[in-house]
Amino acid sequence: MELSWKDFEKVEMRVGTIVEVNDFPKARKPAYQLKIDFGEQIGFRKSSAQITARYNIDELKGKQVVAVVNFPKKQIANFMSECLVLGAVGEQNDIVLLQPGFEVANGLRVG
Numbered sequence: 085m086e087l088s089w090k091d092f093e094k095v096e097m098r099v100g101t102i103v104e105v106n107d108f109p110k111a112r113k114p115a116y117q118l119k120i121d122f123g124e125q126i127g128f129r130k131s132s133a134q135i136t137a138r139y140n141i142d143e144l145k146g147k148q149v150v151a152v153v154n155f156p157k158k159q160i161a162n163f164m165s166e167c168l169v170l171g172a173v174g175e176q177n178d179i180v181l182l183q184p185g186f187e188v189a190n191g192l193r194v195g
Contacts, residue, residue, distance in 0.1 A: 096193065097150055098126060098191055099122075099183075099189075099190060099191065100151060103121050103128070104119035108132060111163075113177070115136060116132070116139075116144065132163055132165045133179075134177060135179050137178055137179070150183060150184070151167040155167070155168050
């Protein structure tokens with residue numbers, strides 16, 4: 085399925101820094117609860133991410149990631165996810181987070 089340029093422009097991908105990571109035992113699949121700083125304009129957003137196979141809590145704190153910030157909120161168990169963290173999905177749901185190659189300002193738009 086092809087998207088038009090107009091469709092693509094609707095997807096708001098931003099860079100943010102993970103500032104808090106917690107285990108998420110109530111999730112159906114292993115996941116973490118993330119709190120991400122997207123800068124002054126957007127602020128902090130929460131997300132559930134199924135990235136436990138590749139990442140541990142300590143290495144995620146301070147890592148910059150790319151996320152879609154304009155999807156509707158989604159209830160996951162007892163947690164409200166407010167953005168979608170992006171990653172490359174390999175075999176057996178092995179997810180590698182998308183992140184900028186250099187540190188950039190939180191909230192910077194990806195396009």
